[in-house]
Each structure stands twice: as structure tokens, then as C-alpha cells.
Amino acid sequence: MRFVPPKSTDQLAVQAVHRIRRRLIADRVRLANQIRGLLSEHGIVIARDISQLRRGLSIIAGSTDDSLSDLVRSLMRELQAELTEIDYRIAVYDREIREIFRTSDQCQRLGKIEGIGPVTATALIAAVGDRSCFKNGRQFAAWLGLVPKQRSSRGRARLFGISKRGDRYLRTLTIHGARAGGKQDPRSLWLDKLRQRRHPNVAAVALANKNARIVWAMLSAGTFYESALAVTAT
Incomplete structure (x- = not known):
């Protein structure tokens, strides 16, 4: 069994950014699945694409023509706000990763390989x-x-x-x-x-x-x- 040597302070900091971002992405997946599950119980089916979910929630939050009760519609607005907050936090960490990528010569060299980006x-x-x-x-x-x-x-x-x-x-x-x-x-x-x-x-x-x-x-x-x-x- 081979072990990678102890990491530097900078490496540990970059790993911390990735781990927090990964946890936020997992939270977004769980939230999106819960929203789809709740809506499906009311006969509203939204595609699995996250952008479709965002658009669907915007329509539901501002509409009164469907079969949703006022309570469920209010809950959907709260979940939409929670999803927006998670999206914003993920975007913040994405910008941090791009800045790390921009200032690292090694990352810049690896980024030339097709299929390997800043993340x-x-x-x-x-x-x-x-x-x-x-x-x-x-x-x-x-x-x-x-x-x-x-x-x-x-x-x-x-x-x-x-x-x-x-x-x-x-x-x-x-x-x-x-x-x-x-x-x-x-x-x-x-x-x-x-x-x-x-x-x-x-x-x-x-x-x-x-x-x-x-x-x-x-x-x-x-x-x-x-x-x-x-x-x-x-």
C-alpha cells in the first residue's frame, strides 16, 4: 500500500475548499430531490435537470392557477429561497477555485489537458x-x-x-x-x-x-x- 506524503498548509486549504463545495453540491441534490418528490405528490412532474427545477419553482411560486394549496405554495417559496442560497454559496466556492487555478502554474499546465478544468x-x-x-x-x-x-x-x-x-x-x-x-x-x-x-x-x-x-x-x-x-x- 502506498501513502501520499503529508500535505502542505496550502494543499490542505485547497482541499478544504473542495470538501465544502462537495458538501454543498450534495445538499443541493438532496434538496432538489425533496422538492421534486413533494411536487410529484400533487401531480406536478419536473425534469431532473436543475435548471428545469429552478424555472419550474419560479412559475409555481408566482402562479395561482394550479392545484397547490396556499400552504404548499408558501413551502415551495421557502425551498426556492433555500435553493437560491445554496446556488450562491456554490458559485462563491467556484470563483475561489478559479482564482486558485489562475495563480497556480501547475494547475495551469494540467488545465491544458482535454477533460481537466479548474476544479x-x-x-x-x-x-x-x-x-x-x-x-x-x-x-x-x-x-x-x-x-x-x-x-x-x-x-x-x-x-x-x-x-x-x-x-x-x-x-x-x-x-x-x-x-x-x-x-x-x-x-x-x-x-x-x-x-x-x-x-x-x-x-x-x-x-x-x-x-x-x-x-x-x-x-x-x-x-x-x-x-x-x-x-x-x-
Whole structure:
């Protein structure tokens, strides 16, 4: 088992920002689910998209033509205000993360990788610290839980789904970032071909694994991202 060295004060501060933001996002998800559940009991169904929920609440709060009672409508206004407050607090932490990203050379370099933005870059730098504790990119990807589980018997190696070990937050960020596509560079074309052969989730994990190895290579060598070499990176 490998352990990441103790983190600096700055790294711990950045991690605190991420943890508070993550908790607020979880609170927003729980609140949104409760609002949808309450409205569905009155025959009002709102799509799962958070923007649709905001628009729906605005209409409900200002309308008197539906079947909602005055008490329920008053409760919806309170929940709308609570949702607005959470949105505002998340936006504050998003601005803080963008400022950290803007002032960090390492984060700026990682941000050049397709699928890694300010949130993922700052979270990786804050969590990893000293890159020398990993011998290669595969160990770093394994630390993130992005490599397949392996079981060997009689000289035969059987590969299963990813191990999902390590930090779930970092793994989620890298996989969600890998889902972005639509470009025509060699790396995106490679991903499009992979999506044609495999399930989109498998393709996203494969790209997240590749991104993790690229991150380790860049941090360990102090180099910049070169998209022309990304397709063959291992």
C-alpha cells in the first residue's frame, strides 16, 4: 500500500475548499430531490435537470392557477429561497477555485489537458503533493481507482471492472471530465472510435485513465502538455 506524503498548509486549504463545495453540491441534490418528490405528490412532474427545477419553482411560486394549496405554495417559496442560497454559496466556492487555478502554474499546465478544468486540476494538485511516491503513471491511475481489477489463476490474468479504490471525488471528477467530446483533434478522434466499439462509460473511464497517466508524466517531469503525444501516452 502506498501513502501520499503529508500535505502542505496550502494543499490542505485547497482541499478544504473542495470538501465544502462537495458538501454543498450534495445538499443541493438532496434538496432538489425533496422538492421534486413533494411536487410529484400533487401531480406536478419536473425534469431532473436543475435548471428545469429552478424555472419550474419560479412559475409555481408566482402562479395561482394550479392545484397547490396556499400552504404548499408558501413551502415551495421557502425551498426556492433555500435553493437560491445554496446556488450562491456554490458559485462563491467556484470563483475561489478559479482564482486558485489562475495563480497556480501547475494547475495551469494540467488545465491544458482535454477533460481537466479548474476544479479537477486544483483537486489533483491538492491531493497528490509529492509525485515521487508513484513510480509510474499506472501506479498513479491505480491510486485513483481507474485501473481494472485483476485476478490471476494458472498463469491466466482475468480483468474486471475498475477497482474504484482511492479518492472517490477525484475519480468522479476525472471520469466526468473525460465525457466531454465533439472536437476534431487526434485525441478526440481516438476517443470517438473507442466509443463506437465500447460502451460510453467504458470509453470515459479509459480516457480518464489516460489523463491520469498524462498528469503524472507532466508533474514528475515538469513538462507541458503536448496534444500530439497524448494519443500514444500510456
